[in-house]
Amino acid sequence: MDKQRRKFLKIAGASVVAGIGAPAIIKLTATPALASGHDAAAAGHEAIPAAGHGEQGGHGEAAPQGVRLGMVIDLRKMNDTPGLLDAAIASCIAAHNIPEFPNSKDEIKWIWKAPFSGVFPEHSSRHAAKKITDNPAVALCNHCDEPPCVRACPTQATFRNNANGVVAMDYHRCIGCRFCMAACPYGARSFNWYDPRPYIKKYNKDFPSRMKGVVEKCNFCSERLALGQEPACVESCRGTGAITFGDLNDPNSEVRQVLDKEFSIQRKPSAGTKPSVFYIV
Amino acid sequence: MIEKTLKGKPAYWIWLAFLGMFMAVGAACYIRQYNIGLGLTGMSRDVSWGLYISQFTFLVGVAAGGVMLVLPYYVHNYKEFGRITILGEFLAIGAIVMCLLFIMADLGQPMRALNVVLHPSPNSMLFYDAIVLNGYLFLNILCGWVILTAEKKQVKPPKWIYFFVYLSIPFAVSIHTVTAMLYCGLPGRHFWLSAIIAPRFLASAFAAGPALILIACLVLKRVANFDAGRKAMNKLITIIIYAALLNMFFVGLEFFVAYYSNMPGHIEALQYMFFGMEHHGVMYNNLVPFMWAFVVLAFGAIALLATPAARKNDFVLGIACLMLFFAFWLDKGVGFVLAGFVPNPLGEIVEYIPTMNEIGITLGVWATGFMVVTLLYKIAIGVEHEVES
Amino acid sequence: MYNKGTIIPGLIIFVLFVTFPIWFNGLTTAGDLPKPELPPGGEKQCVESADYMRANHMQLLNEWRDNVLRDGNREILEIDGKKYPKGLQTACMACHSQKEKFCDSCHTYAAVEPYCWDCHLTPKETASKEAIH
Numbered sequence: 001m002d003k004q005r006r007k008f009l010k011i012a013g014a015s016v017v018a019g020i021g022a023p024a025i026i027k028l029t030a031t032p033a034l035a036s037g038h039d040a041a042a043a044g045h046e047a048i049p050a051a052g053h054g055e056q057g058g059h060g061e062a063a064p065q066g067v068r069l070g071m072v073i074d075l076r077k078m079n080d081t082p083g084l085l086d087a088a089i090a091s092c093i094a095a096h097n098i099p100e101f102p103n104s105k106d107e108i109k110w111i112w113k114a115p116f117s118g119v120f121p122e123h124s125s126r127h128a129a130k131k132i133t134d135n136p137a138v139a140l141c142n143h144c145d146e147p148p149c150v151r152a153c154p155t156q157a158t159f160r161n162n163a164n165g166v167v168a169m170d171y172h173r174c175i176g177c178r179f180c181m182a183a184c185p186y187g188a189r190s191f192n193w194y195d196p197r198p199y200i201k202k203y204n205k206d207f208p209s210r211m212k213g214v215v216e217k218c219n220f221c222s223e224r225l226a227l228g229q230e231p232a233c234v235e236s237c238r239g240t241g242a243i244t245f246g247d248l249n250d251p252n253s254e255v256r257q258v259l260d261k262e263f264s265i266q267r268k269p270s271a272g273t274k275p276s277v278f279y280i281v
Numbered sequence: 282m283i284e285k286t287l288k289g290k291p292a293y294w295i296w297l298a299f300l301g302m303f304m305a306v307g308a309a310c311y312i313r314q315y316n317i318g319l320g321l322t323g324m325s326r327d328v329s330w331g332l333y334i335s336q337f338t339f340l341v342g343v344a345a346g347g348v349m350l351v352l353p354y355y356v357h358n359y360k361e362f363g364r365i366t367i368l369g370e371f372l373a374i375g376a377i378v379m380c381l382l383f384i385m386a387d388l389g390q391p392m393r394a395l396n397v398v399l400h401p402s403p404n405s406m407l408f409y410d411a412i413v414l415n416g417y418l419f420l421n422i423l424c425g426w427v428i429l430t431a432e433k434k435q436v437k438p439p440k441w442i443y444f445f446v447y448l449s450i451p452f453a454v455s456i457h458t459v460t461a462m463l464y465c466g467l468p469g470r471h472f473w474l475s476a477i478i479a480p481r482f483l484a485s486a487f488a489a490g491p492a493l494i495l496i497a498c499l500v501l502k503r504v505a506n507f508d509a510g511r512k513a514m515n516k517l518i519t520i521i522i523y524a525a526l527l528n529m530f531f532v533g534l535e536f537f538v539a540y541y542s543n544m545p546g547h548i549e550a551l552q553y554m555f556f557g558m559e560h561h562g563v564m565y566n567n568l569v570p571f572m573w574a575f576v577v578l579a580f581g582a583i584a585l586l587a588t589p590a591a592r593k594n595d596f597v598l599g600i601a602c603l604m605l606f607f608a609f610w611l612d613k614g615v616g617f618v619l620a621g622f623v624p625n626p627l628g629e630i631v632e633y634i635p636t637m638n639e640i641g642i643t644l645g646v647w648a649t650g651f652m653v654v655t656l657l658y659k660i661a662i663g664v665e666h667e668v669e670s
Numbered sequence: 671m672y673n674k675g676t677i678i679p680g681l682i683i684f685v686l687f688v689t690f691p692i693w694f695n696g697l698t699t700a701g702d703l704p705k706p707e708l709p710p711g712g713e714k715q716c717v718e719s720a721d722y723m724r725a726n727h728m729q730l731l732n733e734w735r736d737n738v739l740r741d742g743n744r745e746i747l748e749i750d751g752k753k754y755p756k757g758l759q760t761a762c763m764a765c766h767s768q769k770e771k772f773c774d775s776c777h778t779y780a781a782v783e784p785y786c787w788d789c790h791l792t793p794k795e796t797a798s799k800e801a802i803h
Binding site for chain 2: 156
Binding site: 097166170171202203204205210211222223 | 735738739740741742744746758759760785788789790791793795796798799
């Protein structure tokens with residue numbers, strides 16, 4: 001009698017453990033990283049182009065074909081026009097309901113001004129040209145091809161959109177562990193230490209705000225691309241050539257034309273992140 | 282066996298009430314933080330991890346340190362540790378409870394914590410950390426409880442439990458290795474980007490954990506009439522000395538690599554920690570006193586522990602262990618995590634000073650851990666006394 | 671029966687207590703069925719039937735969320751000539767502009783607090799910050 005009860009308890013216990021564990025295991029094997037077959041299935045699903053940008057969905061590991069959105073920032077042209085960078089930053093703040101905290105420790109920054117030596121520590125020299133040392137540089141998320149933040153995220157709240165190479169955030173899923181902030185070599189990520197709403201000066205009705213306790217960053221204006229518009233910062237620099245935006249994998253795109261002609265640099269190439277943002281200095 | 286926690290001398294209850302007070306304050310502080318946001322802490326955009334994560338890192342080590350009792354006893358059949366192995370296992374439980382609480386306190390959206398399970402991400406080290414930490418917690422509860430129950434009944438523990446006991450040994454190593462990997466795999470943080478982080482973590486863990494157990498033994502000897510035995514204590518001291526020396530050796534290696542190679546990225550954080558760093562004409566040196574206190578206390582403690590005359594005296598021995606525990610807390614529970622964020626990725630220096638609310642939560646979690654350990658030790662000692670009488 | 675004097679009043683109190691939700695809702699307005707106000711613009715058409723939306727709007731919103739944010743599928747829905755850019759603010763609030771009179775009426779009744787509004791802005795909220803500037 002006692003033995004039977006014991007056996008029953010053992011089987012019951014094992015079944016409970018199996019029952020609890022199974023969904024996690026199924027989920028695990030369903031992630032693209034482990035089940036390569038999944039990518040092919042997703043490809044068909046993603047093959048709906050966003051207006052005006054012709055994003056073609058789902059390419060697997062062999063990346064060069066397909067769309068990889070990128071940006072070239074020409075610091076010479078940016079600094080030629082006074083106020084241009086400020087206008088670009090302001091348009092980003094307005095488009096994305098970015099709060100402006102009075103205390104620098106709480107700051108939220110998507111695209112911002114910083115000294116050249118900070119943005120490009122690996123390219124700084126003791127006797128840099130005056131135009132380099134006197135003018136600010138621009139920093140924003142690099143939308144890396146090998147993003148360390150995505151590697152670090154424990155919930156896939158931040159991920160690389162394989163359809164266009166944008167490193168995106170899902171604010172609904174972020175648990176606010178800030179591992180991505182420690183992982184990003186560019187300081188491109190900000191955390192909502194407080195509820196941002198009281199610090200948003202003006203609302204854009206077509207875009208949400210964020211909530212306290214999540215990490216946020218530049219999204220390459222995915223919401224504007226979908227409507228066939230340029231990113232906000234690109235639009236506010238239109239006509240100056242200060243920022244060029246487009247598909248890095250398309251040899252005929254405007255960004256590639258610029259990159260083919262001019263010498264460009266990237267931030268911290270030694271970090272192996274393969275940024276999608278290029279700079280001409 | 283739980284009933285043993287319900288009977289005790291007045292000192293026992295006063296101690297529990299004392300801890301309970303800190304827990305209550307911590308809970309109140311946490312409710313504030315939950316409602317208002319992590320802005321109530323001293324953390325910032327640039328120093329995005331603070332006391333919570335540094336305490337977590339240190340306490341993972343304390344938990345792993347318990348294996349320094351399990352390994353000699355079960356693998357090398359070192360009988361002298363028979364009485365105190367359970368103390369190591371129960372300390373690990375308390376330490377991991379603190380680790381998990383610190384993680385929860387640090388989350389911006391704690392209600393979504395289960396997303397780690399619902400959206401498992403094998404590319405993230407936090408995924409593995411969640412697995413090994415919970416696994417180690419489970420193993421210690423299981424092994425500790427089953428073996429203590431067997432002791433109470435004065436029978437041999439069931440054979441199957443030894444599988445889990447042996448499994449807990451690689452798990453102990455893994456919890457601190459994976460915790461080190463949270464840091465040492467990040468491309469932009471030069472101070473953390475070092476292959477010696479995991480061995481260094483383990484070395485300091487194998488000193489700090491046993492040091493705390495030794496302190497516990499000395500306290501229990503006075504308040505609970507529990508004698509761990511001089512031979513066991515001397516063995517523990519030997520383990521602590523070697524592990525502590527290894528940690529200091531590894532710290533020295535970091536210094537050599539940084540200053541001999543003269544690579545700015547490697548020097549900066551060490552410079553900031555130990556000597557202070559000038560930036561835009563301002564001297565930033567918040568951590569300097571802490572780091573030198575770490576060095577002085579660590580070598581002082583090692584010297585005391587290595588002096589036969591000094592360690593024969595229970596009081597001096599206790600002080601030496603306390604010094605060592607505090608030294609390695611300064612090293613890993615303060616310096617290591619905070620200095621990793623200096624300078625920030627854009628070369629700026631932002632210093633971190635914890636707020637009162639944050640310290641309140643931190644003390645509350647520590648008090649909770651001590652409460653768990655106290656209750657578990659009360660059970661373990663109660664059972665041992667019962668068997669002996 | 672022994673102790674009639676205590677048992678019967680006790681039972682009555684007990685029954686009153688456990689049926690509290692029923693008679694409280696009956697006596698007050700708390701139990702009245704909510705009447706969500708239809709779009710002030712008079713739109714009659716939604717992306718799905720009213721019945722479907724009533725039962726499944728939360729799943730639909732989650733699906734849109736994953737489409738837009740995770741799958742990069744921001745395709746604009748077109749139903750009977752009307753365009754709906756997937757999104758709570760861009761599609762839903764365009765017609766149902768009064769969250770307080772539409773969404774909240776049922777959510778309050780069902781005592782659910784969806785976290786949508788922690789981030790997503792209602793027209794009322796956006797209007798409040800346009801005036802300041």
